[in-house]
Amino acid sequence: MNLSGHTFSSGLAATMAVVNILKSGDHIVCSDDIYGGTQRFLRKVSIPNHGLQADFVDLTKLSEVEKAFKPNTKMVWFETPSNPLLKVVDIATVTNIAKKHNPDILVVVDNTFMSPYFQRPLSLGADIVVHSITKYINGHSDVVMGCAITDNDTVQKHLYFQQMAVGAVPSPFDCFLVNRGIKTLHLRMRAHYESALAIAKYLEANERIEKVLYPALPSHPQHEVHKKQTKGMSGMISFYLKGELEQSSTFLSALKVFTLAESLGGYESLAELPSIMTHASVPPEDRAKLGITDNLIRISVGCEDLDDLIADLDQALKSAIPRI
């Protein structure tokens, strides 16, 4: 396998470089709850300005995948687990369906939520893997960077050309920082997984919580697919509070160890409200359909002491929902 990784000045710059391989009139099949910034790029730039066509579909439903392809479909784009609903797409199955339709369709997986430590989409048949290096790969919340990895010669040439022709490449100092951060990727990922699994179990047993979304829990709808295609799970958990916007806001303001912020994948724990933060650019009717409601909280479990993290969530939940 002739593998190459091309770095860009952000995850979104890597996304843009990959999408730039498409021509006006080409069609992308996209999963329906990808990162809000990727949606914004497609909906506000690629579609209106560059003439791309896109359909946003639930790729966990194989019947919908089958129906999604058109004669002009050139790319399938998904995140797994997705952001913020942590839906798990079966990478090998979706790739097979796409290639059966047309072997030239490029299958792109945004692997930001897993890092290469837990999930390797190219070995499952995907053509391109995109990472926001800003997140787990760097891990120290002090760099913005992205990359696209591929074993496809044509895509390699395209990405190299994009680096040169568009110029959204990282700075030397950022490359130095990522080279330092990446050395502990395996240690950090194991710590994120261990703490997040314990927190997901704590939340699932908590009476103030309606539902927890974490693929490593047996209750997750795609738990079997998750086990088949990964070696673990990161620190990303989403959950529904028993409440509305007011309870979510009180919960987020009451947190002391978790910081209210949009990013993820760093050593520090973060919490956010997707409906008004990361996914505010998703049309409201789509948010409602998907379940990105005002009581959906997304957390990124960092590397702090587990007892401190659980105690923090516990006191914030009690302050948001005093009586149950």
Ligand SMILES: Cc1ncc(COP(=O)(O)O)c(C=O)c1O
């Ligand atoms: C899954 C995913 N992909 C891509 C990006 C974009 O990355 P960056 O912030 O490095 O541009 C993000 C950012 O949050 C993300 O969560």
